[in-house]
Amino acid sequence: MMFEVPTTIRAANALHAERSMAALDTRLGGEHMPRRPQWDCQACEQDWPCDPARVRLAEEFEANRVNLAMYVGGLLDVAVAELPTADTADLYESSCPGPDDRNEVAPPPAGVRGRIILRN
Template identity: 45%
Template sequence: MSHLPLRPLWLCRACAAPWPCAPAKLRLAREYAGNRVALCLYLSSVLHDAATDLHLLDPHGAPGPQQLFDRFIGWATPSRPGVEPESGRPDGGPAPASGTPAGQDSASPS
């Protein structure tokens, strides 16, 4: 059985876990292999739909923004808020050139 969402509850049709469940995440990761941007765009669109549906079903008990982000997008992003990007720069820019102190651009005056 396919692990697709049952709307407007946003539960998995196969296992009844909150969607995307673990099997759905695996399927999505395979489907979007090599195109993380497209995966995140898709997940952003379903997050928007889920936020609307879940709020309409239960305005006072709907998941908050951080919970929805973690559930729908957080698992697919390469880094989490507050975690340094791979370059080591907080702004995500390119790593400094060899011999340039970390945190200082080679074009920046000393």
């Protein structure tokens, strides 16, 4: 199978967004999917990503926060294109991975550098 190589940044971003959307059903197990083009959750009708979708994506990517950020960035590209009147700053803040206020940040054990996120 031959893949077309994008020749512009816009084409590369579009391809990344398309692939992110295509993988979403698998990553979320078909639950708490976004209703498009409104971008609210089909299951709980909250703005997407809803809390269950955030938890599922965080579990799916586990410790690889960089890949999670890149993946969610692809979804954000799609949401921005489908919600042209929405405030992009609000979309960014609601979709980008970050510490969840239900998680506690614990100090590292002796001899360990960094922070540990504890899940409820």
